Amino acid sequence: MKVLEKSFYSKASMYSFFVVMILFFSMWIGTGQFTKVDYMLFGYMVASFIFFIGMTVRITAWTMRPATHEIIKRSIQNMKNRNRQKRNTKAIAKTLFDNIILQKYIFKRGIYRGIQHWLIAWGCIGSLAITFGLTFGWMHFRLVDATTYQMVVFGIPSISMHPDGLLASLVFEGLNITATMLLIGVIMAIVRRIKNHDLQVTQRPEFDLLPLYILLAMTATGLFLTISYKLLGGWMHPQLQLLHQITTVLFLVYFPFGKLFHLPIRPMAISVPMNYQEEPGVDTKKCLGCGELYSNDDQIADVQTILGKQAFDFQTKDGHQLSDYCTGCRRKIRVMSQLNMNSPLGEAAGPVQTNNGIHLPGFGRGRSEAFYDNRVKEERK
Amino acid sequence: MKKVMYLEFERCIGCRACQAACRECGGHDMKERNYVEYIDFTESRQTFPMLCMQCKDPACAKVCPANAIQITEEGVVLSAMEEKCIGCRNCTFGCPFGIPKFDFEENKMYKCDMCYDRTKHEIAPMCASVCPSDAIRFIDHEEMMELRRKRTQMNLIEGKKPSENDKWQYVPEFFGVYSD
Ligand code: SF4
Ligand code: SF4
Numbered sequence: 001m002k003v004l005e006k007s008f009y010s011k012a013s014m015y016s017f018f019v020v021m022i023l024f025f026s027m028w029i030g031t032g033q034f035t036k037v038d039y040m041l042f043g044y045m046v047a048s049f050i051f052f053i054g055m056t057v058r059i060t061a062w063t064m065r066p067a068t069h070e071i072i073k074r075s076i077q078n079m080k081n082r083n084r085q086k087r088n089t090k091a092i093a094k095t096l097f098d099n100i101i102l103q104k105y106i107f108k109r110g111i112y113r114g115i116q117h118w119l120i121a122w123g124c125i126g127s128l129a130i131t132f133g134l135t136f137g138w139m140h141f142r143l144v145d146a147t148t149y150q151m152v153v154f155g156i157p158s159i160s161m162h163p164d165g166l167l168a169s170l171v172f173e174g175l176n177i178t179a180t181m182l183l184i185g186v187i188m189a190i191v192r193r194i195k196n197h198d199l200q201v202t203q204r205p206e207f208d209l210l211p212l213y214i215l216l217a218m219t220a221t222g223l224f225l226t227i228s229y230k231l232l233g234g235w236m237h238p239q240l241q242l243l244h245q246i247t248t249v250l251f252l253v254y255f256p257f258g259k260l261f262h263l264p265i266r267p268m269a270i271s272v273p274m275n276y277q278e279e280p281g282v283d284t285k286k287c288l289g290c291g292e293l294y295s296n297d298d299q300i301a302d303v304q305t306i307l308g309k310q311a312f313d314f315q316t317k318d319g320h321q322l323s324d325y326c327t328g329c330r331r332k333i334r335v336m337s338q339l340n341m342n343s344p345l346g347e348a349a350g351p352v353q354t355n356n357g358i359h360l361p362g363f364g365r366g367r368s369e370a371f372y373d374n375r376v377k378e379e380r381k
Numbered sequence: 382m383k384k385v386m387y388l389e390f391e392r393c394i395g396c397r398a399c400q401a402a403c404r405e406c407g408g409h410d411m412k413e414r415n416y417v418e419y420i421d422f423t424e425s426r427q428t429f430p431m432l433c434m435q436c437k438d439p440a441c442a443k444v445c446p447a448n449a450i451q452i453t454e455e456g457v458v459l460s461a462m463e464e465k466c467i468g469c470r471n472c473t474f475g476c477p478f479g480i481p482k483f484d485f486e487e488n489k490m491y492k493c494d495m496c497y498d499r500t501k502h503e504i505a506p507m508c509a510s511v512c513p514s515d516a517i518r519f520i521d522h523e524e525m526m527e528l529r530r531k532r533t534q535m536n537l538i539e540g541k542k543p544s545e546n547d548k549w550q551y552v553p554e555f556f557g558v559y560s561d
Contacts, residue, residue: 062448067471071446105488109463198407201498262464265447269467269488276469281485295474303474306444314440314477327479328418334478335390335420335429 012060019056023049023136030154031137043245044135047252054256059264066309070302075271091274099269116192119185120215124260126178131248176226183219186212211259218247275299288320289329300324384503386495387525388430392516393417395428399508399517406496406507414482414493415508430517432508433458433480433493441492444475449490457497461490
């Protein structure tokens with residue numbers, strides 16, 4: 001791997017190269033050596049390639065941060081560890097179900113927010129899956145005879161269905177269903193952004209609002225396209241088609257670089273119950289100062305490694321690290337040393353040596369006796 | 382931003398007005414993000430207020446695996462971005478002042494952001510605007526330097542100037558966005 005890496009400019013470019021290769025060959029297989037490429041989807045295809053390259057670059061850059069790297073390293077170690085299989089499976093299943101499929105924690109922040117986010121999230125993921133499936137030719141539909149449609153996945157014929165059946169309508173309407181979910185969610189989100197004054201205090205239009213407007217433009221044009229050919233007899237169809245393509249390309253190209261990029265970060269939540277806190281809210285490590293439970297050994301070890309890698313020196317005088325103390329003790333340590341007080345917590349929190357190192361003019365520098373004499377005189381006046 | 386936060390712990394009378402003010406702030410969900418605690422309850426009833434020091438090189442952001450803690454151009458270290466925070470609590474353990482708080486229910490970290498929406502317009506943060514004893518102040522950089530000089534003469538503080546990486550060791554009495 002190391003040798004291979006050296007033939008590229010960077011890790012990100014190496015992974016991008018592989019991703020593009022995989023996509024290209026999957027397309028080659030899916031479309032029967034490019035014989036069944038749908039040229040109407042060309043714009044989507046180019047944008048999808050950019051989407052995947054962007055995602056690869058961003059994910060690579062993100063995993064190279066010391067903090068991210070450390071947590072992923074421990075997760076992989078724990079996954080390999082046979083003795084932890086039970087805990088791993090439970091952590092993965094629970095996080096997947098609660099946090100990703102149901103998104104319970106967002107519902108706890110508010111029912112409205114929960115519904116809104118769930119609709120956008122699954123509308124988005126569904127639409128992306130269908131779009132990629134179709135543009136890369138991973139799947140397409142074939143008319144076997146007058147009453148049977150067949151889904152062809154990677155050139156392999158799979159399920160057949162009656163064109164009027166429930167399954168067929170679900171499959172054909174897939175994008176419309178996900179788009180409707182998206183539309184409802186996005187409108188809810190925009191309404192919330194307009195109505196909620198607390199939010200306006202901290203929101204940044206270009207970061208928080210732009211993705212919503214891009215999503216809105218994409219879903220609205222997409223759904224209007226459906227309305228056009230179903231109800232309006234194809235009115236304005238070519239223009240709408242173009243408009244939808246433009247907005248979708250915009251969305252796909254924007255996705256890896258804006259707020260929506262939190263999507264690939266979320267699954268990392270699995271590592272919390274898997275590596276650190278098995279039961280939410282239950283700690284196992286004692287604070288050096290007060291003896292209260294405040295964390296767990298693995299997490300503190302990781303935090304200290306990450307800090308060390310980034311040249312943070314949080315060593316206390318007794319050779320421990322600040323993170324060996326609970327948050328309350330840490331606050332106390334800082335205040336005690338600031339006030340130059342003796343601490344019941346021992347050396348770690350003892351008074352700090354004053355007057356050494358580099359001084360600011362007038363700070364802590366030994367002054368001539370004359371200075372103090374003058375002060376005394378001034379005060380007497 | 383020329384103004385800085387200035388704390389004088391021994392001025393604290395323990396009224397907890399700053400915490401009440403913090404709870405009132407929009408978006409805080411009625412949860413305070415600052416601390417008022419006893420220095421040593423067995424010795425005296427002296428309390429101290431504690432807020433985020435807005436480190437120049439914030440340990441909290443550097444230990445966050447999700448890259449959820451952002452720093453504004455003025456140098457204010459913001460609360461975790463809700464969409465990214467995976468709820469690991471690394472920031473809580475990394476911070477030398479023990480500042481970030483954690484909400485297990487909603488699975489997110491929240492911390493003092495020096496009322497960024499106010500301070501960016503040079504309006505005092507909620508806590509500083511209500512403190513009756515001036516233990517928390519939002520003042521000009523010049524004024525802070527003057528006060529600090531006086532404190533050095535009383536040998537109440539350490540005579541060193543904190544730098545980017547070791548602010549935690551020295552003088553947590555002045556922080557925020559200081560220009561020098
Ligand atoms: S005091 Fe703690 S929470 Fe505040 S910026 Fe520094 S490390 Fe982060
Ligand atoms: S709790 Fe959230 S903000 Fe804190 S380190 Fe973990 S992911 Fe980052």
